[in-house]
Amino acid sequence: MVNLIIDGKNVTAQKDTMVLEAARSAGVNIPTLCAHEAISRSGSCRLCVVEVKKGNRTRIVTSCLYPVEEGLIVDTRSERVQNVRRLVLELLLARCPKSEVLQKLAADLGVDPHPRFVPDTDKGKCILCRSCVRVCEEVVGVSAIGMSSRGSHKTVGPPFKEASSVCIGCGACVYVCPTGHIVMQSTGDKRKIWRRTFKMQACEKCGKYFAPVDQLKFISKKTGTPYKELAVCTECR
Amino acid sequence: MTNVSEIRKKTKLIVKKYSGDKSALIAVLQDIQEAFNYLPKDALATAAKALGIPVSRVYEVATFYTAFSLKPRGEHVVKICMGTACHVRGAAAIQDKMERTLCIKPGETTPDRKFSLETVNCVGACALGPVVVINTEYHGQMTMAKVDKIIGKLKEGGAQS
Numbered sequence: 001m002v003n004l005i006i007d008g009k010n011v012t013a014q015k016d017t018m019v020l021e022a023a024r025s026a027g028v029n030i031p032t033l034c035a036h037e038a039i040s041r042s043g044s045c046r047l048c049v050v051e052v053k054k055g056n057r058t059r060i061v062t063s064c065l066y067p068v069e070e071g072l073i074v075d076t077r078s079e080r081v082q083n084v085r086r087l088v089l090e091l092l093l094a095r096c097p098k099s100e101v102l103q104k105l106a107a108d109l110g111v112d113p114h115p116r117f118v119p120d121t122d123k124g125k126c127i128l129c130r131s132c133v134r135v136c137e138e139v140v141g142v143s144a145i146g147m148s149s150r151g152s153h154k155t156v157g158p159p160f161k162e163a164s165s166v167c168i169g170c171g172a173c174v175y176v177c178p179t180g181h182i183v184m185q186s187t188g189d190k191r192k193i194w195r196r197t198f199k200m201q202a203c204e205k206c207g208k209y210f211a212p213v214d215q216l217k218f219i220s221k222k223t224g225t226p227y228k229e230l231a232v233c234t235e236c237r
Numbered sequence: 238m239t240n241v242s243e244i245r246k247k248t249k250l251i252v253k254k255y256s257g258d259k260s261a262l263i264a265v266l267q268d269i270q271e272a273f274n275y276l277p278k279d280a281l282a283t284a285a286k287a288l289g290i291p292v293s294r295v296y297e298v299a300t301f302y303t304a305f306s307l308k309p310r311g312e313h314v315v316k317i318c319m320g321t322a323c324h325v326r327g328a329a330a331i332q333d334k335m336e337r338t339l340c341i342k343p344g345e346t347t348p349d350r351k352f353s354l355e356t357v358n359c360v361g362a363c364a365l366g367p368v369v370v371i372n373t374e375y376h377g378q379m380t381m382a383k384v385d386k387i388i389g390k391l392k393e394g395g396a397q398s
Contacts, residue, residue: 113335143291148300160278
């Protein structure tokens with residue numbers, strides 16, 4: 001066990017846990033966008049910054065990737081931290097001015113409502129945190145989507161910007177997306193995502209459309225469960 | 238145009254050269270570009286499969302580096318250096334002249350597929366600025382007159398001097 005101080009509170013945490021988790025278990029809230037329990041950490045949204053003090057040195061670090069240390073003094077809401085966080089949010093908002101999540105966070109953190117940066121109009125709500133790419137690779141295991149290009153042209157999507165042949169239409173990327181950039185349209189027996197339309201399977205008992213056929217086929221192949229068994233929705237099982 | 242089966246065959250041979258090693262992806266892509274002058278979609282898909290990497294990952298790498306082109310390019314690829322040293326020595330004027338001579342903008346290819354024009358950020362030959370690289374040949378201390386001379390020679394179909 002490691003002892004540290006977070007916002008003046010003595011906190012004990014297991015070795016190798018991150019400052020973010022230690023803070024949360026001590027009831028200290030740190031805003032985050034890209035830290036999701038289902039996927040590995042990337043530290044890409046930069047919102048979880050905190051000030052850590054070791055000896056006489058303090059520095060700004062991303063708490064989601066900074067492991068706890070004995071005697072560490074963490075300040076999650078010092079003026080310096082708040083300024084960094086506000087700047088990060090201003091930049092994120094300049095990229096995605098339409099994102100409600102970012103707008104709300106900006107209001108909560110007291111970001112000046114008059115933008116300093118010229119807002120982008122063509123980036124949607126994507127902050128390029130790569131969470132969707134990670135979940136597709138690490139959890140789903142199909143890697144249907146990825147980033148393309150770089151710099152200001154960087155976008156997320158299936159390769160060649162066309163319907164992916166390996167996507168199973170599970171919607172995990174929609175689930176982890178912190179800003180609601182990825183759109184999935186479900187209309188009865190069809191589901192549209194990433195430029196592809198998926199046929200939905202109707203539950204053999206209640207008749208409700210509950211999952212894409214491709215996803216059930218994928219699960220069936222991976223687990224060896226016969227498709228017939230999977231064609232029943234979780235509520236009727 | 239090279240047909241699909243030929244692209245696949247050549248790509249498989251290239252991957253084999255690196256014994257299917259995943260970490261050789263960039264080298265594989267460079268060799269594919271060398272073979273076809275650009276990265277054909279079928280080649281990327283074949284390489285991904287042979288290396289055991291998702292196509293989405295291969296596409297990420299292929300679009301990340303500006304040295305890779307996913308569009309077919311001309312027989313001669315003209316790269317104008319826009320690095321700081323070349324820029325102050327008048328690369329913009331050379332670019333303008335090149336655009337008018339070839340009648341294309343950077344990123345485009347002439348309709349006869351002879352020339353492609355690209356701008357690059359530094360070719361590491363700053364002392365020779367402004368530099369134009371055509372295929373693998375470096376042309377230093379470029380002038381408007383030299384543009385006409387070099388392009389004229391290539392248009393005639395003769396070998397580069």
